[in-house]
Amino acid sequence: MRRVALGALLATIVALPAIAQMEEVDTDGDGMASLQELQTVYPNLSEDDFAMLDANSDETLDADEMTLGIEDGVLATEDTEAVDTE
Numbered sequence: 081m082r083r084v085a086l087g088a089l090l091a092t093i094v095a096l097p098a099i100a101q102m103e104e105v106d107t108d109g110d111g112m113a114s115l116q117e118l119q120t121v122y123p124n125l126s127e128d129d130f131a132m133l134d135a136n137s138d139e140t141l142d143a144d145e146m147t148l149g150i151e152d153g154v155l156a157t158e159d160t161e162a163v164d165t166e
């Protein structure tokens with residue numbers, strides 16, 4: 081099952097940026113990313129997308145929930161979307 085192994089590898093790679101992203105997103109420093117905080121970094125994030133990622137419905141995303149969002153491409157960083165090489 082090459083696909084599964086690749087997925088696991090991808091999750092490992094993605095998990096670290098998620099923590100870095102959290103530091104960037106979490107402007108009030110409570111360790112969680114609110115919709116408002118996320119929309120500052122991801123302006124295209126809709127409330128529906130946020131609700132979908134908020135697995136435990138506490139209206140914030142923790143690092144795990146953010147990781148899923150990044151894996152799903154819902155939380156696409158601008159760096160990966162518009163590659164601006166300089």
Ligand SMILES: [Ca+2]
Nearest residue numbers: 106108110112
């Ligand atoms: Ca926060």
Ligand SMILES: [Ca+2]
Nearest residue numbers: 134138140141
């Ligand atoms: Ca949550």
